[in-house]
Amino acid sequence: MAVSLKVEERATRPRSLRNKLRHEGKIPAVVNGYKVESTTISIDEREFSKLLRENGANTVFAIELGGKKVNTLLRETQVDTFTHDLTHVELLSVNLTEETEAETEVTLVGEAAGVKAGGVLTQTLYTATVSATPEKLPEGIEVDISGLEIGQSISVGDLPKNADYTIVTDAEEQIAAIQEAQELPEEEEVAEGAEPEVIGESTEE
Numbered sequence: 315m316a317v318s319l320k321v322e323e324r325a326t327r328p329r330s331l332r333n334k335l336r337h338e339g340k341i342p343a344v345v346n347g348y349k350v351e352s353t354t355i356s357i358d359e360r361e362f363s364k365l366l367r368e369n370g371a372n373t374v375f376a377i378e379l380g381g382k383k384v385n386t387l388l389r390e391t392q393v394d395t396f397t398h399d400l401t402h403v404e405l406l407s408v409n410l411t412e413e414t415e416a417e418t419e420v421t422l423v424g425e426a427a428g429v430k431a432g433g434v435l436t437q438t439l440y441t442a443t444v445s446a447t448p449e450k451l452p453e454g455i456e457v458d459i460s461g462l463e464i465g466q467s468i469s470v471g472d473l474p475k476n477a478d479y480t481i482v483t484d485a486e487e488q489i490a491a492i493q494e495a496q497e498l499p500e501e502e503e504v505a506e507g508a509e510p511e512v513i514g515e516s517t518e519e
Contacts, residue, residue, distance in 0.1 A: 315374075315449065316373075316374040316375065316376035316385055316449070317365055317369050317373050317374065317375055317376065318375075318376050319357065319361070319362065319365060319375040319376065319377050319386075320357075320358065320361065320377075320378075321343070321345075321355040321356065321357050321377045321378070321379075322340075322355060322356050323353060323354070323355055323379070323380075324342070324354050324355060324356045335356050336399075336401065339358065339359050339360060340356040340357060340358055340359060341356065341357045341358075341359050341362060341400050341401070341402065341403050342354070342356060342401075342402050342403075343355045343356060343357050343402065343403035343404065343405060344402075344403075344404050344405070345377065345379065345384065345386055345404075345405040345406075345407060346404075346405075346406065346407065347386070347405075347406040347407035347408060348406075348407045348408050348409045348412075349407065350379065350384055350407040353379060355377075355379075355405075357403060359399070359400060362400070362403070363400070366388075369453075370453035370454075371388050371453070372387070372388075372416050372418060372451040372452065372453055373387075373388070373453075374386070374387060374408070374410070374448045374449055375387070375388070375405065377405070384407050385407070385408055385409075385410055385448065386405040386406055386407050386408065387405070387406045387408050387414065387416065387448055387451075388403070388404075388405060388406075389404045389405060389406040390403070390404040391403050391404075408448045409448075410447060410448050410449060411447065412447065413445050413446055413447055414445070414446070414447075414448055414451075415443055415444065415445045415482055416443070416444060416446075416451050417441045417442070417443055417444075418441065418442055418443075418444050418451070418452050418453065418454055418455055419440065419441055419453075419454040419455070420437075420439055420440055420441060420442050420454070420455050420457060420489060421454055421455070421456050421457065422435075422437055422456075422457050422459050422489075422490055423456045423457065423458055423459070423460075424458045424459050424460030425459075425460060426459045426460060426461075426462040426463075426492055427460065427461060427462060427463050428462050428463045428464040428465075428466065428492030429492065431463070431464055432464075432494075432495055433463075433464040433492040433493060433494055433495060434492065434493050434494070434495050435459070435462075435490060435491075435492055436490060436491050436492075436493060437489065437490045438488050438489065438490065438491070439470070439483075439487055439488065439489040439490075442455060442470065442481055442482075442483040442487075443481070443482040443483050444479045444480065444481055444482060444483075445479060445480045445481075445482050446478055446479035446480065450478040450479055451479065452476075452478065452479055455473070455481075457473065457489055457490065459490055462490070462491075462492050463492065464492050464493070464494055465492065465493070465494070466491070466492055467488050467489075467490065467491035467492070468488075468489050468490055468491075469485065469486060469487060469488050469489060470483050470484065470485050470486070470487045470489060471485030471486065472489075473489075
């Protein structure tokens with residue numbers, strides 16, 4: 315189900331206008347895609363951030379452009395390096411009946427048997443590309459690792475099929491593995507009876 319998001323169409327330039335929008339708590343944004351020409355808009359930052367927290371990045375956002383309802387997906391965001399505030403957003407207009415691709419987070423769940431036995435868990439894949447109709451895009455994929463033993467791994471191809479979406483990421487891509495814990499080499503013991511060398515001391519009698 316689409317989530318309603320209020321937007322306002324805005325002028326593209328000048329740059330000072332975009333700075334003014336940010337000062338007013340609004341995010342400069344653009345929407346393009348299915349039956350929509352590239353259009354510059356602005357979004358209330360607090361409202362948008364709240365919707366993202368509550369619904370996730372793969373939510374369908376229903377906006378109004380020129381009196382018409384447009385279904386969109388979040389395509390890209392730009393964040394300030396220092397404040398971590400959103401500085402720009404790109405929305406993609408989509409057809410709800412056609413499949414589209416999106417990135418989704420991969421999360422490990424469960425405590426691996428190999429970790430309980432002293433092994434070390436390593437996760438190598440944190441996001442995966444999936445294909446689905448916009449309203450069925452998953453917010454994340456949970457991977458159960460409770461059965462993993464030392465020396466075993468789990469890959470994309472090992473995941474169960476899901477009727478709502480297809481994982482596009484290469485099936486051979488490794489998600490996580492359990493390895494034996496490596497023992498640190500012991501420091502070499504000083505030979506018994508050996509006297510430490512004093513730097514700068516002459517060896518001549």
